[in-house]
Amino acid sequence: MHERPPHAGKHGAVSPAVYKTDTSGPHEAAKEIRVPAIHDLAKRLRFAPQQGRIWLDDQRMMLMHISSLGALRQELIESLGKETARGLITRIGYQAGSHDAAMTRKVRAGSNRYDDFLAGPQLVSLEGIVHCEPIALEIDVERGHYFGDFYLIDSSEAEAHIASYGIGHEPVCWMLIGYACGYTSAFMGRPILWREVECRGMGHSKCRVIGKPVEDWEDAQDDLRFLQIGDFVKWSLKPEAALPATSRIAARLAQAPENSFGVVGASAGFNTVCHMVNKAAPTEATVLFLGESGVGKEVFANNLHRLSKRADGPFVAVNCASIPEHLMESELFGVERGGYTGATSSRPGRFERADGGTLFLDEVGTLSFTAQGKLLRALQQGEIERVGDTRTRKIDVRVIAATNINLREAVKAGQFREDLFFRLNVFPILVPPLRDRRDDIPLMMNWFLQRLAKKHGKNITGFRERAVDAMFNYDWPGNVRELENMIERAVILAEDGGALDLCHLFTTGEEIDVSSFMLKRSGNLAPMNGALETSVPADMPTSRPGLAETEGAMLRAAVAEANGNLSLAARVLGITRPKLAYRLRKYGIPVDRD
Template sequence: MKKGSGPRQGQGPGSHASPGEIRVPAIHDLAKRLRFAPQQGRIWLDDQRMMLMHISSLGSLRQELIESLGPETARGLVTRIGYQAGTHDAAMARKVRSGSNTNDDFLAGPQLVALEGIVHCEPVALDIDVEQGRYFGDFLLTDCAEAEAHIATYGIGTAPACWMLIGYACGYTSAFMGRPILWREFECRGMGHAKCRVIGKPVEEWGDAEDDLRFLKIGDFAKWSVQSLQPLPSRQTDGPLPATRRVAARPSVVPENSFGVVGISSGFNMVCHTVNKVAPTEATVIFLGESGVGKEVFANSLHRLSKRADRPFVAVNCASIPEHLMESELFGVERGGYTGATSSRPGRFERADGGTLFLDEIATLSLTAQGKLLRALQQGEIERVGDSRTRKVDVRIVAATNVNLRDAVAAGTFREDLFFRLNVFPIHIPPLRDRRDDIPLMMNWFLQRLAKKHDKRITGFRERAVDALFGYEWPGNVRELENMIERAVILADEGGALDLCHLFTTGEEIDMSSFVLKRNGNIARMGAPDEASPTPDARPGLAETEVTMLRAAVTEAKGNLARAARLLGISRPKLVYRLRKYGITVT
């Protein structure tokens, strides 16, 4: 049964292949197998006991294994742990899904690793025939937890880091197919790629599988391995570090942040790693990303990490300077250079001499201004408005834009020669919705700063507020999160906690679709009625969210409808209408 095509034997992962139409089945049959029993201290996935684990703990475990046993032995051990997990999940998937659609049965594996919080899988190609033993799989992996743990400890490297995930894929697929299937990771977040990419096919189709098989040596894989069953030797010439040195060399779990922002996600760590790499050089850097992701913060950090740190950092918001003043602002003006120029003054280039000039929103410059900027960059000299001589300047240019400059060049709104002059070292900062692991850190960081700024004592966030903050799409990114928490700190009562009615007051659309623990121990979609104790007011989805916000606002306002309406950002008549609509009484 074929559901797409991809690189076959003899083809590399870079070959162009049509992903085909791969139908991914619903996950509800697997999700309902996940149960929490907090009163027993247990989590179950079907009949297998599970446990939650911090990503930082996984990173520490990997680091201990690598430094104690050497990278080769550690990789083999971690890979085999993943293999065992894969075989267990394959047995459960066979039990849960035993339909006629082979692909649907197999895709339980990629869905299980997503359910278990390991990674999100996107099938690119899938070709399965169990009876004939034919298998080929090509998957893109988003936000792999293992890669994130590796990056947090070792940064971006040159080798794939998802050892346990590869072992899982080998174990799951081999158990599913009844023959050894070997997977390899061709792209990895730990190597700086946007996503991880893995390809799997029968061992004999690889042709050079011995190097991978030595890490497995499990079950059917043993007969394919040319290595002995002894522990894998380390390739480190100096041997593992002594325990005392390992502890001393281990970086802090929460390293001191030098970027003025906080984060733990792989996307955040990748940006920090890239900035650290380019900062000591003289290369021109351009930060790309949506509005509000923190481009100026990273630009400032780049300057502080550079050799020019003791020289000026001058920031220019190109969008805020009128067209007729752009030349004088950038290059300066001599007295009498234009009507009203009563004195000579230097421009931003001269003020940044020896340091860094940050040009924010550079795509808003007119074509005329772009041409004058290009000449200054090419010649390394500027000429003040109304002056007859040029001045040499030594500045490092760092730019930023939320516009796709290639599209702007194609549209004729941005000069191609200036684009190539600026595009020496581009750094893309991902939006907040693509690095949700950073949200809890930012929430508490902003809360502490803003509560201190406004001299208020706030105890934290209510649970439903946390759920909403995680589910929100954040079109305004980090800036919107900061503004929302500042607004909430101002609205909240002294000594209280931040709730929905304090945070979402300007018409934001909240998606409460995460899975939560219900009283009967099942995981259910946020907002769905609790089967163990249904209530007349229980309504799924956004309706329940609105009911929750209305009740919270009325409670916060102690029954004062005018104040409750102000908290929600609506009029009092509209509040009264909604209270009547949901049958909410005010006492």
């Protein structure tokens, strides 16, 4: 029997249910802690060695030598001092814990709060950090009550510290403490503080940690200083104005990771573009956005205007490729009455409409030589002349251009004026294609799902695991625009209250290549692309091969996962057993009847 240690201190009222390592003890409602199976979490771990990537759900991971971790800790301690290094390492752990809490809310959202919570201790085991053994666990989210008591067995962090400094007099699992604080605070929606009361770094056989709400610790400020430094999290024993701590922290952790641009991204390529836009925005320089169609050049151009000194002026966008050549001049510069046949009234062009603001010229590489010459004059002289007019008009316009073609090659080929190219190419910004910034995909998936589900009045719970795998590995030739359109189509096709699956997403012949690996029950890695490479029966209609292959792969995968049990496979797919049997016959998939 493991009783609560004397130094645990007060922790509020007893929750309706208490879990301990056996059924004896002071609480009659105590139950034995039964740790749930870890397979649902292990399936979220994917390896893509061809791409140099490891994913845990929608978070990119990496393997790291314990010796390297120890060297890093030692470098931080020696260069920054122990107090500063401890705060930094603790806050890194906090961030990891809060991210894992967001993931477990998707994986385990059942009625058993204890199983849901224990996903966190199981994740650190899955990630090779430590093995957690629960001693006592009390959870009452509605009343804000929490008490946790865990053994940390074979802590990798303690091992790394001991290798550098040997046995000491203070606990050393700083990152694990930060992880527990971040995970539990996100789970409970209120600040939960953990302390290490036993540690291998102090000579104990294993580590032991205790967690409870901040206000239940009499001397919480001793530990809070390691979490308050910096911008990661700010806790205070004094409640902030407006909202109580519970509501404030829950709201912050539930927010989508959206930046000031109104779009989401985490990749190095995305952040580079944001940096370049921020640098160019306060200036009057002409900016040229380069990149494939659909990467979001207009979104960045719009935000460049919003961040500029011209934000109060108009933002006028024109797609040069969509305007007929004979109308381009009048569209850009305006026309006087009688300027050409059919011009029955005078009207301003895009340049005049953008006066005092920003003019965005998309697909500028499609302009004719005549239009290019007049555009060059407008940029150089700061004045335009309407079609059929006899006078010039001064304009105050900042031009932002974009193109998906290589303008240097177009100049060499005689298709684009060299002088205009150099006039536009003052501050070029390359927006990478989505396939080169895959770290942005999970963020965009969730962001578009929330926005589009609201737009169409649908309640969509998320993405099926196989759908996430396919979207990670798809090449996205249409970039962000294709991703948005695919999710909107899927939201429309999916049942209200359901999740998005492959059959909702890849419906127009897209080629799916799932080349990642997953962790099987045995602990071995196995390729995940086998199901999607299965051949389609010869008698199957081929008008929509992408959908046929995808649906066939889904059926095979579900039946295999259920070991041939059709009833179980139907539940996995969210359809009835007769419907599953019909589809199996349709695709010619043989199975042993259950």
